[in-house]
Amino acid sequence: MVEALIGDEAFIKGCAAIGAGLAVGLTGIGAGFAESGIGAAAVGAIAEDRGFLGIGLLFTVIPETIVIFGLVISFILMFAFG
Amino acid sequence: MFSSTKAAYAYIVARTKVMKSKLLKAEDFRKLLNMDFDEIMRFLEETEYKKEIDEIAYKYTGPKLLDYALFTNLAKTYRKIYSVSFGNPKILIGQYLRRWDVWNLINILRGKNANLPNEVVEDTLVPAGELSSEYLKSLLTKDINEIIKEFEGTIYHEALSKLGSTSLSFIEDQLWKSYYKALISIKAEDIETKVFLNFVKMEIDLRNVKTLLRLKAEGDTAEDIIARIVPGGYELTEDESRKLATTSFDEMLRALEGFWFWKVSSVDDLARTEIEFDRIWIEAIAKRASNYPLSILPVLQYIILKKVEVDDLRILGWGKWHKLPNEELEKQMVII
Numbered sequence: 001m002v003e004a005l006i007g008d009e010a011f012i013k014g015c016a017a018i019g020a021g022l023a024v025g026l027t028g029i030g031a032g033f034a035e036s037g038i039g040a041a042a043v044g045a046i047a048e049d050r051g052f053l054g055i056g057l058l059f060t061v062i063p064e065t066i067v068i069f070g071l072v073i074s075f076i077l078m079f080a081f082g
Numbered sequence: 083m084f085s086s087t088k089a090a091y092a093y094i095v096a097r098t099k100v101m102k103s104k105l106l107k108a109e110d111f112r113k114l115l116n117m118d119f120d121e122i123m124r125f126l127e128e129t130e131y132k133k134e135i136d137e138i139a140y141k142y143t144g145p146k147l148l149d150y151a152l153f154t155n156l157a158k159t160y161r162k163i164y165s166v167s168f169g170n171p172k173i174l175i176g177q178y179l180r181r182w183d184v185w186n187l188i189n190i191l192r193g194k195n196a197n198l199p200n201e202v203v204e205d206t207l208v209p210a211g212e213l214s215s216e217y218l219k220s221l222l223t224k225d226i227n228e229i230i231k232e233f234e235g236t237i238y239h240e241a242l243s244k245l246g247s248t249s250l251s252f253i254e255d256q257l258w259k260s261y262y263k264a265l266i267s268i269k270a271e272d273i274e275t276k277v278f279l280n281f282v283k284m285e286i287d288l289r290n291v292k293t294l295l296r297l298k299a300e301g302d303t304a305e306d307i308i309a310r311i312v313p314g315g316y317e318l319t320e321d322e323s324r325k326l327a328t329t330s331f332d333e334m335l336r337a338l339e340g341f342w343f344w345k346v347s348s349v350d351d352l353a354r355t356e357i358e359f360d361r362i363w364i365e366a367i368a369k370r371a372s373n374y375p376l377s378i379l380p381v382l383q384y385i386i387l388k389k390v391e392v393d394d395l396r397i398l399g400w401g402k403w404h405k406l407p408n409e410e411l412e413k414q415m416v417i418i
Binding site: 038039041042043044045047049052 | 086088089090092093094095096097099100101166376
């Protein structure tokens, strides 16, 4: 029914845009969940000893890599179909 | 919800892990054993105890200074853990630290019983529980009946109301019983609380086995022993303890084999056996804390290790002051 209303190309573009949005959005939520625990632990350790600032920051941003993957997927989708 | 609970544990566990790394190591204690009292004090002035030693050095000297600094630091550390935690861990830590209310109450009662001056009792208080330092000091100025009245409506009133009609050591056991009863009555709604309750129950096991061994060796009657048993043990349940209380000492020793805590080498010297139990306890919590890293256990492990450190330093300080041989001190200390 949807295909009847819009053309094939527009349909694929739309799906690619939704996919790109999901890739960034879901990885962002995932990273947020992961970072809540790591960030809390890092702040706890830094509060006791400032020497943990570097390592704490490093561990906190590690889940961010998943967002980069999501971003890459979204770019691929947008460049391929956008 | 999931993440906020986990975050609350992650925060306090990370904080206490860093605090734990600052505790004195076994090799520090071995070094301290070869020092005299003044050298020990100088060593401690370069550790976490510096502030407390400097604060009170004008008033006290010798082991009294050490005692005061250690107790003040202990209370400050525990209060800090409670104040920086939040959510479910804060509730559990607060409940567990109420043991210091019992400790302080017992010290006040002992002081009153022995007619000790208030200043002497005041120095032994560790205001790490619910009752503030000011409130505890106000209790010191009251007589026994006023203290009983003061605790009306609390979990301690039932035990305190027996003051005068029975021995103080019995009242002390009843106070500890009230404390543990209140702890195990906490509803285990999540895994973290269940882990906490199991920890408390294991602690009850150790308390009960120590009571059983001590009172059996002293030849107390089964009724006396049963009256002092704390209900709600982990493996050593109330029924089990009751059964053991009615058997002979040797039969009891045989029956205790197989319990999680029964790894002691001998029971010839009960004071040493109790220290062995403390070591077994420390090992058991360390194992459980590593099995449940995001729970209250690493925090409780630190709470216990800090107390053991303070106790060991007191033994060391007083022992060195009275020129006791190192071998004797080593036997008394838990961390060696």
